[in-house]
Amino acid sequence: xxxxxxxxxxxxxxxxxxxxxxxxxxxxxxxxxxxxxxxxxxxxxxxxxxxxxxxxxxxxxxxxxxxxxxxxxxxxxxxxxxxxxxxxxxxxxxxxxxxxxxxxxxxxxxxxxxxxxxxxxxxxxxxxxxxxxxxxxxxxxxxxxxxxxxxxxxxxxxxxxxxxxxxxxxxxxxxxxxxxxxxxxxxxxxxxxxxxxxxxxxxxxxxxxxxxxxxxxxx
Amino acid sequence: xxxxxxxxxxxxxxxxxxxxxxxxxxxxxxxxxxxxxxxxxxxxxxxxxxxxxxxxxxxxxxxxxxxxxxxxxxxxxxxxxxxxxxxxxxxxxxxxxxxxxxxxxxxxxxxxxxxxxxxxxxxxxxxxxxxxxxxxxxxxxxxxxxxxxxxxxxxxxxxxxxxxxxxxxxxxxxxxxxxxxxxxxxxxxxxxxxxxxxxxxxxxxxxxxxxxxxxxxxxxxxxxxxxxxxxxx
Numbered sequence: 001x002x003x004x005x006x007x008x009x010x011x012x013x014x015x016x017x018x019x020x021x022x023x024x025x026x027x028x029x030x031x032x033x034x035x036x037x038x039x040x041x042x043x044x045x046x047x048x049x050x051x052x053x054x055x056x057x058x059x060x061x062x063x064x065x066x067x068x069x070x071x072x073x074x075x076x077x078x079x080x081x082x083x084x085x086x087x088x089x090x091x092x093x094x095x096x097x098x099x100x101x102x103x104x105x106x107x108x109x110x111x112x113x114x115x116x117x118x119x120x121x122x123x124x125x126x127x128x129x130x131x132x133x134x135x136x137x138x139x140x141x142x143x144x145x146x147x148x149x150x151x152x153x154x155x156x157x158x159x160x161x162x163x164x165x166x167x168x169x170x171x172x173x174x175x176x177x178x179x180x181x182x183x184x185x186x187x188x189x190x191x192x193x194x195x196x197x198x199x200x201x202x203x204x205x206x207x208x209x210x211x212x213x214x215x216x217x218x219x
Numbered sequence: 220x221x222x223x224x225x226x227x228x229x230x231x232x233x234x235x236x237x238x239x240x241x242x243x244x245x246x247x248x249x250x251x252x253x254x255x256x257x258x259x260x261x262x263x264x265x266x267x268x269x270x271x272x273x274x275x276x277x278x279x280x281x282x283x284x285x286x287x288x289x290x291x292x293x294x295x296x297x298x299x300x301x302x303x304x305x306x307x308x309x310x311x312x313x314x315x316x317x318x319x320x321x322x323x324x325x326x327x328x329x330x331x332x333x334x335x336x337x338x339x340x341x342x343x344x345x346x347x348x349x350x351x352x353x354x355x356x357x358x359x360x361x362x363x364x365x366x367x368x369x370x371x372x373x374x375x376x377x378x379x380x381x382x383x384x385x386x387x388x389x390x391x392x393x394x395x396x397x398x399x400x401x402x403x404x405x406x407x408x409x410x411x412x413x414x415x416x417x418x419x420x421x422x423x424x425x426x427x428x429x430x431x432x433x434x435x436x437x438x439x440x441x442x443x444x445x446x447x448x449x450x451x452x
Contacts, residue, residue, distance in 0.1 A: 005354065011381075016374050016385065032265070036267065039282055043276070105277050119334060123407065204399075207379050210403075
């Protein structure tokens, strides 16, 4: 969706506010939201694409105003309810519905070291021919889906060059909506800064985006 | 559907959990959105934790261990060790640039079959910068969790259209003949910059070099500064 989250290339957002000696979390509740999301994700009732989309559909002014972990919190609540791990009534009351059997948490402390290096789980070891070759000239499709996509507006319709093939990954546009993984190749595609931003951009500069087969046409 | 979900989420952020109903009619107005800041996140988060623990959905000890891991164990020191190794060991550097997962598995930071990482090298003629314009993708296994500025609208919006201006805000004024490459992390590849080894560090060992490497230099917003004069190595 063409939401506020897709902000690459926007201007006048203000200076970058750098905090020296920044703590990992700014309040204990932030760390609990973070940990609850990771631990609850171990049920595999959702995926990272679905989680990203919960933040993308926040109202634009709210998206800009609430803090990062407030976004996570609202996304976690949304997924818990929509994917059937908790009900809205339980979240409102803070207690399990009467008669609910207690589950066994899938993520225990001993499993954390093995779980973290494979947290995202988006790569698929399936043999598929790539649609594009390294060095090939391509054009990013001009698509405007109302759902989730990882093709930013600033690259749509632009010409680039395939720089690397990263192998086969799940496709976020369907995966975010639980409509299937639709695995396909992902490439780093180099776009000249001038192609993206016009003649004012420095001649040698470029932006690399990771693009799925379904985002590209031969050019 | 999207509109209803959006109202649902606005209410999730607005009211103290009480208004969590997905059937809200479409009453989306700007007055409504302006109230979208939770007044008591700490209390609401605590209530959710009790519920999830009570239901057996999460293990409280696992939550504690996750927080401890990212507060104390996984952070930019991991990435710094990788960078220092690449500086002193050319064969390691070659492996790191060709297959970062394989090279980082030496330290136990990544598994060969796990989530994918890519390392890009800064040189005297090429400067790389990492961003995630769409959300907050960041190489957790080697840098830990991202700082607020990395996730902020100013950095995400401007890094792709004006990377040199962004770098100047970080105090780095690149010569015009240096090529700037921005990596927008739009997929499940995580990027790390291998910064240039500063001059005057020939006498330092791997551990001493690692101590010089900063988080910001591995995102690509700064260079690694040479050791300060007078500071004993």
